[in-house]
Amino acid sequence: MEGAWEIAFVFFQVWLSVIVGLIMLPAMFGVSLGFTDIYIKVLVKILEWATLRIQRGQKEQPTLPSQSANGIIEKDDGSMEEEIGELRRSHPKNLAGGDFTLCDAFYFCKKGIENIVEDQVTQRFTSEELASWNLLTRTNNNFCYISLRLTIIWGLGVFIRYCILLPLRITLAVIGLSWLVIGTTLVGLLPSSNVKNWLSDLVHITCYRICARGLSATIHYHNKENRPKKGGICVANHTSPIDIVILANDGCYAMVGQVHGGLMGVIQRSIVRSCPHVWFERSEMKDRHAVAKRLKDHIADKNKLPILIFPEGTCINNTSVMMFKKGSFEIGGTIYPVAIKYDPQFGDAFWNSAKYNMVSYLLRMMTSWAIVCNVWYLPPMTRQDGEDAVQFANRVKSAIAHQGGLVDLSWDGGLKREKVKESLKEEQQKMYSSMIVGSDFFEASVGPA
Amino acid sequence: MGSTSSTLLKIPNAEVLMQETGFSPAHIIRLHDRFKALDKEGRGYLCPQDFGAIKELAMNPIGDRIIGAFFSPGKETVDFSTFVKILAHFRPVDKDRPKEPNSPEPINSRSNKLKFAFQLYDQDKDGKISRDELLKVLRAMLGMQVTEEQLESIADRTIQEADLDRDEAISFEEFRKSLEKVNIDHKMSIRFLR
Numbered sequence: 254m255e256g257a258w259e260i261a262f263v264f265f266q267v268w269l270s271v272i273v274g275l276i277m278l279p280a281m282f283g284v285s286l287g288f289t290d291i292y293i294k295v296l297v298k299i300l301e302w303a304t305l306r307i308q309r310g311q312k313e314q315p316t317l318p319s320q321s322a323n324g325i326i327e328k329d330d331g332s333m334e335e336e337i338g339e340l341r342r343s344h345p346k347n348l349a350g351g352d353f354t355l356c357d358a359f360y361f362c363k364k365g366i367e368n369i370v371e372d373q374v375t376q377r378f379t380s381e382e383l384a385s386w387n388l389l390t391r392t393n394n395n396f397c398y399i400s401l402r403l404t405i406i407w408g409l410g411v412f413i414r415y416c417i418l419l420p421l422r423i424t425l426a427v428i429g430l431s432w433l434v435i436g437t438t439l440v441g442l443l444p445s446s447n448v449k450n451w452l453s454d455l456v457h458i459t460c461y462r463i464c465a466r467g468l469s470a471t472i473h474y475h476n477k478e479n480r481p482k483k484g485g486i487c488v489a490n491h492t493s494p495i496d497i498v499i500l501a502n503d504g505c506y507a508m509v510g511q512v513h514g515g516l517m518g519v520i521q522r523s524i525v526r527s528c529p530h531v532w533f534e535r536s537e538m539k540d541r542h543a544v545a546k547r548l549k550d551h552i553a554d555k556n557k558l559p560i561l562i563f564p565e566g567t568c569i570n571n572t573s574v575m576m577f578k579k580g581s582f583e584i585g586g587t588i589y590p591v592a593i594k595y596d597p598q599f600g601d602a603f604w605n606s607a608k609y610n611m612v613s614y615l616l617r618m619m620t621s622w623a624i625v626c627n628v629w630y631l632p633p634m635t636r637q638d639g640e641d642a643v644q645f646a647n648r649v650k651s652a653i654a655h656q657g658g659l660v661d662l663s664w665d666g667g668l669k670r671e672k673v674k675e676s677l678k679e680e681q682q683k684m685y686s687s688m689i690v691g692s693d694f695f696e697a698s699v700g701p702a
Numbered sequence: 703m704g705s706t707s708s709t710l711l712k713i714p715n716a717e718v719l720m721q722e723t724g725f726s727p728a729h730i731i732r733l734h735d736r737f738k739a740l741d742k743e744g745r746g747y748l749c750p751q752d753f754g755a756i757k758e759l760a761m762n763p764i765g766d767r768i769i770g771a772f773f774s775p776g777k778e779t780v781d782f783s784t785f786v787k788i789l790a791h792f793r794p795v796d797k798d799r800p801k802e803p804n805s806p807e808p809i810n811s812r813s814n815k816l817k818f819a820f821q822l823y824d825q826d827k828d829g830k831i832s833r834d835e836l837l838k839v840l841r842a843m844l845g846m847q848v849t850e851e852q853l854e855s856i857a858d859r860t861i862q863e864a865d866l867d868r869d870e871a872i873s874f875e876e877f878r879k880s881l882e883k884v885n886i887d888h889k890m891s892i893r894f895l896r
Contacts, residue, residue, distance in 0.1 A: 327893040339889075353856045355864065355872075356881050358764065358822055358839065359889045365768035366792050367892055368758040370736060375756060379739065668757050677761040682845030685763065689844065689856065 272424055280466045281459040289471055289623070293599075296622055299406065300598060303388055306403055326371055333684050336360050353689050374664050380601045381572050387598050389621065414620050418469070422619040425467035433460035434523045441526025450556075453527035454505045461501040468495065469623040474503050479630035481506070481559040481589035484552050486581060489591040490653055491563035492571040493604040494611070495618065496593055499626060506561035507551065511535060529557055545584055552586045559589065564646065565666045570603040571595050573660035577650045579642040590631040590649050592657035599623040607669075629656045715783060723790035723809055729894055733789065737782050747779040748772075763843045767822045775827070791818045794891040813878075815890040820877050830871035833857055 279286050337360050388410050436456035443449045465472070480503070481487040487506060489496060500506065508530045513521060521532055531551055537543050551557055564577035571594065582588065595602040600621025604614050618624065631652055636645045647663075654661035713719075713734050720730060738744070740752045753769040754760060762768065772780045772788050780788075793810040807814065823831045823839050836857045844853070864872045864880040872880075 327895055353840065353860060355823075355860065355877065356819075356884050356889070358843070359819055359884075359886075361762055361764045361843065362768060362819060362822060363792070363890060363892065365759055365762045365765055366789065368756055368762070369740075369753065369768070370733070370789065370892065372756050372758045374758065375739065664757065673757045673760040678763060678765075679845055681761055682763050682843065682847055686844045686847035689848070 268424075272421065272428075276421075276425060276466050277428065277463055280462040283458075283462065289466075289469060292469070293471055293623060293625065296599065300387055303386065303403060303406065306400060307386060310400060310403075326367060333360065333681075334688060337685075337688060357685075373662065374668055377569050377573050377575065377662070377664075378607075378669050379570060379605060380603050381570055381597050383597055387622070389600075410622075414622070419616075419620050422467045422469065425463055426615075426619070429460050429463035429467055430520065432463065433457070434520060436460065437524045437527040441523070450528065456527065457501065457505050457524070461498050464498050465502050468498070468618055470495075470499065470502075471623060471625045472499055472502060473627045474630070475627065476630045477503070479589065479632050480504055481591075481630075482587075483557060483559060484555040485559045485587040485589050485633065486548075486552060486584065487559050487561045487589045487591055488564050488577070488581060488649060488653075489561070489593055490571075490574045490657065490659065491565045491568055492593065492595060493568055493602045493614070493618075495602055495624065496563070497561070499593060499624075499628060500561060500591065503628070505558050507531060507558040509533075509548070509560055509562055511538060531560065541580060545580065548581075548584050549586075552584065564650075567666040567669055568604045568606060569666055570605075571597070571659070573662045574650050574654040574657075575662050575664050575666040577646040579646050582636065582646045582649070583642040585636070587633045587635055588645075588649055589633050590653050592629045592631065592653045592659075594627050594629075594657040594659070596625040596627075599625045602626070627657075631656055713782070719783060719786050723786055724793055724796065725786065725790065725894075730786065732894075733786055734782060737785055747781050748785065749779055763845065764822060764839065767825070767839075767842070770825075771818065771821060791815055792890060792892045794893060795887045810891070812886050815886050816878055816881065817874065819890065820874050823872075823877075830869075830873050831877065832871045833861060836860060836872075 275286060275288070337357055388407050390407075390411070433456070436459075437453065440449060440452045440456055443452070487500070489500065497508065505528075507528070508524075510521075510532060512518065512532045512534055521530070524530060525532060529551065531547055533544065533547075548560060551560060562581045564581050565575050566578050569575050600618065600623055602618070602624055609617065634645075634649055634652070636642070640648070651661050653659070713730060716727070716730055719725070720727065725733070737748070740755070741748055742752065742755075750769055750773070753772070754765075759765045759768070772784065774784075787809060790809040791814055795810060795812060796808065820831070821827065823835055825835055825838070837853055840853050840856060861870065861872060864876050866876050866879070867873075
């Protein structure tokens with residue numbers, strides 16, 4: 254019995270020293286030993302082989318439907334006027350009293366049915382579909398047995414991910430987070446000085462680097478010359494809580510958010526000791542002026558780190574960018590837009606908060622192949638004269654969507670949980686009525702009711 | 703994370719559905735995925751609220767009527783079979799189908815598409831679009847943007863044009879005749895990819 258314990262102990266020591274020596278220390282110094290690169294390259298080759306194999310398999314078995322990432326239906330892109338105009342072309346026109354025809358309803362009917370089959374909004378809150386299977390059970394759509402080799406590789410993948418990578422990653426994550434809490438608390442004991450700031454930055458970056466290794470994250474940063482500077486506001490598209498780790502690997506930011514309880518709360522309280530972050534109580538969040546004031550005060554102080562804000566307000570699945578809430582764009586100051594695009598082949602980073610809580614989400618992250626993403630720093634933008642906050646927000650959103658190759662939508666991310674406003678329906682009605690009832694319809698002035 | 707997709711085997715009556723609707727296996731599977739995505743609580747059927755959750759449908763002026771078309775009178779739920787059969791109305795017309803004399807008319811025939819549109823107007827299903835029913839649809843599509851008088855004027859004119867037997871209502875035949883030149887196949891069809 255004792256022999257077994259000794260062996261386990263030795264094993265544990267070896268395990269820990271491997272982790273510290275080969276992963277943690279290089280990570281802290283920003284040095285890469287190249288393991289992850291090799292891993293990714295091997296993975297890419299295997300996935301390419303798997304894709305070809307699946308395609309071959311599908312040709313041989315025609316009942317197997319192939320994936321289509323492009324949607325189910327082909328939609329007409331015409332405006333309401335064009336479409337209804339076409340409908341009426343064949344109908345004899347009667348201008349005597351209003352321009353309604355029975356076939357007008359067809360336009361709305363077809364649009365409605367198209368939306369039932371496929372709509373732009375609902376699909377943004379579920380994970381992106383892949384063009385071909387990436388050997389993870391969870392992205393397993395239409396899995397049919399194709400070949401023995403594929404199944405063996407899949408099985409090996411499961412073993413490697415769950416039995417080798419998962420314990421490794423969990424250990425790293427635990428080390429990273431504990432070091433964050435301990436380190437920032439220690440730094441917090443120092444009096445305010447340049448040394449304190451330097452140490453705080455060091456602690457933050459090293460911890461986030463360790464956490465990034467804990468996810469096997471490979472991040473490519475582009476245009477580093479546009480990196481956010483102090484006194485500015487960094488805005489980015491939001492896909493998951495991991496976005497913070499991704500961005501904080503390359504710079505230090507002041508976080509903004511609600512005060513949480515539990516483990517999050519512990520982390521929040523300790524990191525705010527070493528450098529100022531902006532945490533709001535739930536009650537404060539409702540008062541927009543108070544929120545704006547605190548953020549303004551923060552950016553007015555040029556010694557404080559740039560604020561990191563996700564204006565969408567909720568997690569979107571990284572295929573599109575949804576409406577940016579204007580609050581962050583009313584404060585003034587320079588906006589540094591950042592576009593984050595994850596490569597879904599290696600692991601799906603989207604947090605579907607309706608389906609998974611934080612813990613199960615993190616476990617899913619740690620059992621994926623890896624997290625590979627691109628981060629583009631865009632040139633800073635400021636609000637121009639004559640532009641209001643909403644227009645400015647849309648301008649920034651378009652820039653981010655364009656850079657990241659994402660669809661630019663004006664739907665509100667809050668629709669994940671809320672109902673559509675009546676005003677949207679009224680807009681549709683207005684557009685239609687302008688086609689029916691022209692301004693010179695009645696001699697007597699009867700404007701819209 | 704999207705739920706795992708179904709193979710044809712897991713879908714009840716898939717063969718029968720394909721026969722009746724003309725959808726291909728790939729389409730049936732995609733529609734089943736969509737059905738499951740809309741059926742958030744996984745009950746195996748849809749109720750009006752599930753449709754109501756589709757944001758773009760909620761802003762469609764006649765969205766409620768379209769949703770209503772899925773539910774037969776008295777029924778509060780829609781199962782997958784019914785879901786597919788209703789959507790089958792919007793399959794493009796099969797131009798190459800041989801005309802067998804005794805086979806039933808396909809769901810996506812021109813006539814059936816017109817019937818579908820007709821029932822959006824004819825809510826009490828008495829086979830005629832009365833003036834009242836027409837007014838209701840107009841009110842739905844135009845909202846508060848026009849006055850009651852304008853609405854009535856439009857309704858009267860429409861009935862006058864289409865009503866051939868002078869019974870102050872539009873029957874299905876009159877409806878069909880009034881729209882005989884409209885390209886129904888194009889305007890009431892959805893092009894499914896593959």
